[in-house]
Amino acid sequence: xxxxxxxxxxxxxxxxxxxxxxxxxxxxxxxxxxxxxxxxxxxxxxxxxxx
Amino acid sequence: xxxxxxxxxxxxxxxxxxxxxxxxxxxxxxxxxxxxxxxxxxxxxxxxxxxxxxxxxxxxxxxxxxxxxxxxxxxxxxxxxxxxxxxxxxxxxxxxxxxxxxxxxxxxxxxxxxxxxxxxxxxxxxxxxxxxxxxxxxxxxxxxxxxxxxxxxxxxxxxxxxxxxxxxxxxxxxxxxxxxxxxxxxxxxxxxxxxxxxxxxxxxxxxxxxxxxxxxxxxxxxxxxxxxxxxxxxxxxxxxxxxxxxxxxxxxxxxxxxx
Numbered sequence: 001x002x003x004x005x006x007x008x009x010x011x012x013x014x015x016x017x018x019x020x021x022x023x024x025x026x027x028x029x030x031x032x033x034x035x036x037x038x039x040x041x042x043x044x045x046x047x048x049x050x051x
Numbered sequence: 052x053x054x055x056x057x058x059x060x061x062x063x064x065x066x067x068x069x070x071x072x073x074x075x076x077x078x079x080x081x082x083x084x085x086x087x088x089x090x091x092x093x094x095x096x097x098x099x100x101x102x103x104x105x106x107x108x109x110x111x112x113x114x115x116x117x118x119x120x121x122x123x124x125x126x127x128x129x130x131x132x133x134x135x136x137x138x139x140x141x142x143x144x145x146x147x148x149x150x151x152x153x154x155x156x157x158x159x160x161x162x163x164x165x166x167x168x169x170x171x172x173x174x175x176x177x178x179x180x181x182x183x184x185x186x187x188x189x190x191x192x193x194x195x196x197x198x199x200x201x202x203x204x205x206x207x208x209x210x211x212x213x214x215x216x217x218x219x220x221x222x223x224x225x226x227x228x229x230x231x232x233x234x235x236x237x238x239x240x241x242x243x244x245x246x247x248x249x250x251x252x253x254x255x256x257x258x259x260x261x262x263x264x265x266x267x268x269x270x271x272x273x274x275x276x277x278x279x280x281x282x283x284x285x286x287x288x289x290x291x292x293x294x295x296x297x298x299x300x301x302x303x304x305x306x307x308x309x310x
Contacts, residue, residue: 003099003163010102010159011083014109017152018079018261021145025268032275039282 068271071264078257082250090250099163104250106156108258109149110178114216116146116262117185121216124209127202136202137277139209141269143188145262150182165229174230177219184212 086104093100119142127135157175158168169175188208195201223232234243241248 003097006099006159006163007087007101010105010156011087013155013159014105014152015079017148018265021148021265022268025265025272029268029272029275032272032279035279036275036282039279 068264068267071260071267075257075260075264078253078260082254082257085250085253090246091244093247096164099160102156102160103247104254106153106160107251108255109152109156111255112258112262113146113149113153113181114220115259116142116149117181117213117216119266120146120185120188120209121213124206127206128210133198133202133277136206137270137273139206140189140192141266141273143185143209144269145265147182147185147189148265149258149262150178150185154178154182170229172229173222173226174219174228177215177222181212181215181219184208184215188212 082104086101090101090104092098120139123135123139123142126132127139154175157178161170162168188205191208192201192205195204220233222228223230234241243251
């Protein structure tokens with residue numbers, strides 16, 4: 001491998017790692033929001049059945 | 052500790068996070084430009100030495116992240132406040148990210164300079180142990196059965212595991228090592244050219260911004276996940292269904308517990 005390929009690989013991996021973790025956090029945030037929303041819906045449906 | 056608390060509170064707002072996010076992108080992009088195109092190559096190693104501008108800040112930030120895990124773990128054990136547990140786990144996740152990057156980037160640098168991707172050198176070995184400790188920390192959190200127990204045991208590991216950080220830093224001094232000695236964090240003045248030092252310090256600033264930004268986002272996600280978990284737990288039980296038929300005969304060679 002040429003020196004340049006090590007450098008390009010290193011800098012690319014750094015950007016991918018930091019960007020990838022940020023993207024993963026966005027996915028986790030969206031899932032948590034959906035879960036809370038779905039739970040609120042189920043609670044409302046349960047309250048409706050009891051009435 | 053008060054400083055950490057204030058910094059976390061300030062970085063908590065969405066507006067501050069957005070500013071921090073763009074500052075991080077600008078900082079990392081500028082680091083790339085300085086490191087790849089502005090600063091001269093090393094006299095003996097040539098261009099491949101440019102990996103230093105990402106390898107060294109990643110290592111420092113990994114140490115700093117585990118330092119925050121240590122402080123937050125001590126604070127949790129003293130106060131039992133969930134917030135400190137969230138700070139600790141957030142910092143541990145980011146620390147694992149930076150520690151993995153340190154090892155991978157070091158390996159990429161080591162191949163052309165040392166002629167090998169990996170060697171059981173004291174610095175490399177203690178860094179690998181450090182990564183394993185904090186991967187273990189994150190794994191422990193997945194297996195603990197109650198939130199209180201999870202927070203307590205991970206705080207204990209967060210305190211004990213930090214012992215490896217000074218050992219890793221001092222490993223090149225205490226033992227004969229293939230890895231170079233410290234050039235900046237050492238007694239006396241740094242043994243590095245001023246332009247290289249300036250670029251390295253700038254890269255460190257950019258990586259610190261990245262840490263601050265990721266920490267703020269991870270804390271927010273942690274709060275959301277905690278809220279989601281508590282919402283699901285507090286839901287009314289679903290209507291009962293007919294029970295499934297249960298097999299009575301044990302399968303041959305089964306591993307069930309028999310009294």
